[in-house]
Amino acid sequence: MENSKNIFNENPKSSLAKVLDIITTMASKPSGFIGLAILIFHVILAISSPWFAPYDYKAINPSLMLNAPSSEFWFGTDSLGRDVFTRTILGGRTALTITFFGSIIALLWGGLLGIFCGLVGGRIDDIVMRIVDAFLSIPWILAMLLIVSLLGTTTEVLIPALGFFYGKGIVRVARAATHDVIAKDFIVSAKARGHSNLSIIWNEILPNVRDAILVEGAMRWSWMLLGFSSLSFLGFGVSPPTPDWGLMISNARGLMSFAWWAVIAPIVGLSSLIIGINLTADAFAKALGIDRSTKAPV
Amino acid sequence: MKTNIQEIKDLSIGFKSQKGKQISILRNITTNIRKGETVGIVGESGSGKSTLALAMMGYIKHGLFTTRGECLFKSQNLLSLNNKELEEIRGRKIAMIPQNAGQALTPNLKIGYQIEEALRLHTDYSKTEREKKISELLNQVRLPSPKIMALRYPHELSGGQQQRVAVAMALAGNPELLLLDEPTTGLDVTTQAHVLELLKDIAKDTGTSMVYVSHDLGAIAQVCDRVIVMYAGEIVLEGPVRKILKEPIHPYTYGLLKSIPKLSLAGLPDSMPGSQPQPGNIGSGCSFYDRCNFSNDKCKVNVPKLEYISEMDTSVRCFNHSELISITSEQKSKNHLQKEITIDEILDLKDVSISYAKQGIIDQFLNKVTDTNPTVKDINININKGETIALVGESGSGKSTILKSIAGLLKTKDGYIKFDKEKLLSGDLKKRNSEDLRSIQLIFQNPDESLNPNHTVEQILSQPLKLYFGLTGSKLKSSIAELLEKVRLGAFYMSRYPRQLSGGEKQRIAVARAFAARPDIILCDEVTSALDVSVQAAVLDLLQKLKEELGTTYVFVSHDLAVVKAISDRVAVLYQGRLCEIGPSKNVYQFPSHPYTEVLIGAVLEPDPDIKPKLVAEDIVEEKPPEIGCSFQGRCPRIIGDKCRNETPPWQIGDNGNAIRCHIGIEELKIQQSQC
Ligand SMILES: Nc1ncnc2c1ncn2[C@@H]1O[C@H](COP(=O)(O)OP(=O)(O)OP(=O)(O)O)[C@@H](O)[C@H]1O
Ligand code: SF4
Numbered sequence: 001m002e003n004s005k006n007i008f009n010e011n012p013k014s015s016l017a018k019v020l021d022i023i024t025t026m027a028s029k030p031s032g033f034i035g036l037a038i039l040i041f042h043v044i045l046a047i048s049s050p051w052f053a054p055y056d057y058k059a060i061n062p063s064l065m066l067n068a069p070s071s072e073f074w075f076g077t078d079s080l081g082r083d084v085f086t087r088t089i090l091g092g093r094t095a096l097t098i099t100f101f102g103s104i105i106a107l108l109w110g111g112l113l114g115i116f117c118g119l120v121g122g123r124i125d126d127i128v129m130r131i132v133d134a135f136l137s138i139p140w141i142l143a144m145l146l147i148v149s150l151l152g153t154t155t156e157v158l159i160p161a162l163g164f165f166y167g168k169g170i171v172r173v174a175r176a177a178t179h180d181v182i183a184k185d186f187i188v189s190a191k192a193r194g195h196s197n198l199s200i201i202w203n204e205i206l207p208n209v210r211d212a213i214l215v216e217g218a219m220r221w222s223w224m225l226l227g228f229s230s231l232s233f234l235g236f237g238v239s240p241p242t243p244d245w246g247l248m249i250s251n252a253r254g255l256m257s258f259a260w261w262a263v264i265a266p267i268v269g270l271s272s273l274i275i276g277i278n279l280t281a282d283a284f285a286k287a288l289g290i291d292r293s294t295k296a297p298v
Numbered sequence: 299m300k301t302n303i304q305e306i307k308d309l310s311i312g313f314k315s316q317k318g319k320q321i322s323i324l325r326n327i328t329t330n331i332r333k334g335e336t337v338g339i340v341g342e343s344g345s346g347k348s349t350l351a352l353a354m355m356g357y358i359k360h361g362l363f364t365t366r367g368e369c370l371f372k373s374q375n376l377l378s379l380n381n382k383e384l385e386e387i388r389g390r391k392i393a394m395i396p397q398n399a400g401q402a403l404t405p406n407l408k409i410g411y412q413i414e415e416a417l418r419l420h421t422d423y424s425k426t427e428r429e430k431k432i433s434e435l436l437n438q439v440r441l442p443s444p445k446i447m448a449l450r451y452p453h454e455l456s457g458g459q460q461q462r463v464a465v466a467m468a469l470a471g472n473p474e475l476l477l478l479d480e481p482t483t484g485l486d487v488t489t490q491a492h493v494l495e496l497l498k499d500i501a502k503d504t505g506t507s508m509v510y511v512s513h514d515l516g517a518i519a520q521v522c523d524r525v526i527v528m529y530a531g532e533i534v535l536e537g538p539v540r541k542i543l544k545e546p547i548h549p550y551t552y553g554l555l556k557s558i559p560k561l562s563l564a565g566l567p568d569s570m571p572g573s574q575p576q577p578g579n580i581g582s583g584c585s586f587y588d589r590c591n592f593s594n595d596k597c598k599v600n601v602p603k604l605e606y607i608s609e610m611d612t613s614v615r616c617f618n619h620s621e622l623i624s625i626t627s628e629q630k631s632k633n634h635l636q637k638e639i640t641i642d643e644i645l646d647l648k649d650v651s652i653s654y655a656k657q658g659i660i661d662q663f664l665n666k667v668t669d670t671n672p673t674v675k676d677i678n679i680n681i682n683k684g685e686t687i688a689l690v691g692e693s694g695s696g697k698s699t700i701l702k703s704i705a706g707l708l709k710t711k712d713g714y715i716k717f718d719k720e721k722l723l724s725g726d727l728k729k730r731n732s733e734d735l736r737s738i739q740l741i742f743q744n745p746d747e748s749l750n751p752n753h754t755v756e757q758i759l760s761q762p763l764k765l766y767f768g769l770t771g772s773k774l775k776s777s778i779a780e781l782l783e784k785v786r787l788g789a790f791y792m793s794r795y796p797r798q799l800s801g802g803e804k805q806r807i808a809v810a811r812a813f814a815a816r817p818d819i820i821l822c823d824e825v826t827s828a829l830d831v832s833v834q835a836a837v838l839d840l841l842q843k844l845k846e847e848l849g850t851t852y853v854f855v856s857h858d859l860a861v862v863k864a865i866s867d868r869v870a871v872l873y874q875g876r877l878c879e880i881g882p883s884k885n886v887y888q889f890p891s892h893p894y895t896e897v898l899i900g901a902v903l904e905p906d907p908d909i910k911p912k913l914v915a916e917d918i919v920e921e922k923p924p925e926i927g928c929s930f931q932g933r934c935p936r937i938i939g940d941k942c943r944n945e946t947p948p949w950q951i952g953d954n955g956n957a958i959r960c961h962i963g964i965e966e967l968k969i970q971q972s973q974c
């Protein structure tokens with residue numbers, strides 16, 4: 001018998017062990033560690049902040065207008081006398097929630113459509129990609145503005161709308177990844193055996209394109225966050241008095257020259273979250289081996 | 299004695315495992331390359347031959363490091379030079395032709411420009427000198443009309459021509475040492491023979507030393523003066539080419555040579571059990587101990603040293619080499635049971651034509667293919683139950699195309715394919731019923747591509763079992779275990795991923811997957827060409843045994859005539875999608891033959907330096923089959939004029955049962971072919 005005392009001791013791992021493995025690999029590089037730490041910090045903050053927020057985020061107090069940071073108000077107060085610290089630690093909750101679910105929707109429709117196009121190819125693929133390209137060429141912010149002004153700014157509108165606009169890019173990635181595997185003989189083999197398209201997508205393609213799509217989804221998440229905050233900044237995201245970084249920046253930016261604290265805190269909150277997600281997505285890609293590999297010179 | 303151009307002294311190269319253990323890939327290599335000599339390095343994949351070749355130009359792959367020893371080029375240790383110093387040597391004094399160099403040419407730059415780049419980088423010639431040199435180089439590699447060639451793009455050249463350009467670029471800097479890594483692997487048989495011929499002439503004319511890395515002993519036999527055989531990172535045998543190939547005194551080389559199918563022998567070659575140990579897993583004794591037929595207890599614990607035997611001018615690493623000296627070099631091979639095939643037709647290809655031409659919208663609508671010159675045309679083959687029929691021909695001859703249409707992956711343009719006498723097989727996969735799909739299974743060339751890398755062996759084998767028989771639970775598990783046993787693998791392989799298997803094991807899984815469907819016909823597309831020779835023999839043996847056990851019919855596609863001869867009952871020779879000759883395999887390999895079969899047989903490289911290939915036809919590659927006349931007219935060395943160009947040649951039946959499609963009469967062919 002060939003090779004019975006075998007050379008490979010790698011045992012099959014449970015999915016949980018695999019996930020832990022990936023996270024350990026991600027955290028083993030400084031950039032991945034920092035990214036993960038920032039992301040985890042933000043998630044924990046978003047979940048727990050209502051319990052330890054020192055003040056009421058909507059309590060207006062004209063007598064405390066634009067107070068500089070002090071031991072009482074760590075980050076100072078805003079133009080309505082609300083505590084900036086309270087509003088900052090609460091300000092990521094809406095953005096995180098909406099964009100998280102938006103990303104999942106983007107992943108689902110973008111991933112499935114992309115795989116489908118890659119699999120069927122030919123004319124259908126051409127037509128679908130034309131349409132996707134056409135949508136890509138519309139400035140998304142205009143389209144978003146149109147949608148929210150027609151349908152309102154509720155969560156039920158924002159999540160699918162963001163999910164739709166940020167899914168287009170995933171279509172392309174999923175399609176390209178599918179194209180890479182579609183020519184492989186194991187797909188031809190499955191086709192020749194007579195498996196249905198759905199079974200081929202599920203069993204043969206998905207395990208091979210999953211990683212690429214997940215990485216793209218993570219990247220899209222950070223972009224969506226920026227996009228959502230821009231909407232808030234323009235007044236089309238969440239409505240006051242809900243604390244939200246985009247909205248806070250928008251409200252305080254006119255007073256920046258003399259009340260910088262009201263603007264700095266939400267900016268730090270938003271940008272650190274985006275950087276955190278980006279670094280994490282990068283480390284995720286590297287841990288999965290999707291990084292452009294360095295080739296030998298010969 | 300000639301002077302050494304390169305001396306390798308006690309070289310070991312290794313890496314650190316994740317656990318921090320030091321693992322060697324090359325172990326204590328000591329050898330010399332003399333001036334003007336061509337040295338072949340052979341070994342199976344993973345034996346360290348490429349690592350050694352790269353070290354010879356001072357290059358160590360990322361992640362590897364030298365643990366001891368040195369690599370002296372003209373008494374300068376390449377491994378201790380910095381990049382700047384190496385640049386002075388690489389490309390100028392030592393040049394390399396990497397694997398697939400021809401395909402690696404930059405696609406959007408003209409040939410002439412790419413050669414000029416090499417000249418600019420590696421020489422101090424002026425512009426006008428360079429221009430002159432380009433023509434000279436193209437001439438040297440025997441490309442026709444260099445002036446015109448220089449203006450072409452790589453895709454306008456054939457595979458063999460591209461490889462010649464790669465050779466020309468390597469010669470640009472007038473190297474003293476030329477390293478070639480599998481320079482002809484992937485080329486067609488005829489092209490391969492021509493490129494080897496060229497390399498041999500260049501070595502003779504320029505006096506360049508060459509190091510030729512290959513797993514193909516046939517190619518090594520043609521070009522090399524001396525051979526180094528590597529196994530598990532060590533040199534196990536080294537000596538003059540004739541001694542190594544004719545009197546191999548190391549058990550590995552002995553077994554390796556026996557496992558190569560040869561044209562002169564009928565039946566399957568002996569296979570070598572087991573596979574090469576992985577680096578880091580080599581036992582305490584001789585590294586070949588597990589697979590050796592000559593071993594004794596001494597070998598298990600003691601490591602043999604490389605011993606020089608002066609009367610043979612050969613170094614060997616084996617305690618028992620003297621036993622091998624006494625064995626007569628006569629080779630016998632297991633005759634496979636040539637049982638009489640009863641005429642019981644299972645598959646009938648009638649007037650089959652297949653076209654890749656893009657259909658216009660109207661034709662698509664009418665479901666009609668219009669193409670006057672289809673890729674595959676007029677194929678008539680009938681296949682009997684339990685028979686192995688082989689399709690041979692060079693790349694692009696339509697072998698895979700025919701297999702695909704039998705499998706239903708391609709529509710036929712004309713003609714039909716009938717299964718089991720009355721069932722017409724639809725050209726549309728979706729229209730075939732599950733029973734027909736199950737009856738015909740495919741095995742592919744490269745198991746790396748045909749097994750889903752993200753599935754375990756269990757998942758891979760359960761696909762057909764679930765689909766065709768609806769098996770689940772413990773029934774499924776036991777069927778999988780049974781299949782694994784059938785392909786001589788243990789049940790513990792179930793949880794493995796393809797990347798945890800060796801090449802031969804992967805192909806066994808692919809074989810098991812095909813047999814899982816309990817098919818009547820298995821289509822094999824170059825199933826052994828991605829495997830090492832010693833593994834190839836074992837896989838062929840497995841296929842043969844399974845067939846005897848289960849009565850399966852094989853349609854076997856291969857470009858390797860010796861492999862085909864070993865396994866098939868009947869052979870069909872294809873050129874440009876047209877049949878040239880078909881008949882019982884023992885007769886196809888005898889004269890009279892179709893002129894194309896003659897060319898193919900002539901180009902076969904035997905692992906014997908005294909059998910030279912006969913290069914009759916040019917190694918040009920035709921893009922399209924000719925519209926009228928004989929398909930082989932463009933290259934035929936026996937062409938008899940306008941008749942061949944204008945009329946489709948008739949089928950003629952020879953007295954030994956093979957059918958030949960040629961305008962020259964059988965008797966005449968016999969006379970002409972017996973003259974050379
Ligand atoms: N999808 C395709 N579209 C257009 N032409 C194709 C396609 N696939 C193959 N061909 C052409 O059809 C011809 C026959 O190809 P085929 O793959 O059947 O050859 P083959 O004999 O199997 O060669 P190889 O030994 O290289 O596998 C070639 O000229 C090839 O270029
Ligand atoms: S030393 Fe022993 S085990 Fe090794 S090759 Fe020689 S006979 Fe075989």
Ligand code: SF4
Binds near residue numbers: 928929930931960961
């Ligand atoms: S028909 Fe003519 S061109 Fe064709 S193989 Fe015969 S002799 Fe050659």
Ligand SMILES: [Mg+2]
Binds near residue numbers: 697699823824
């Ligand atoms: Mg092929």
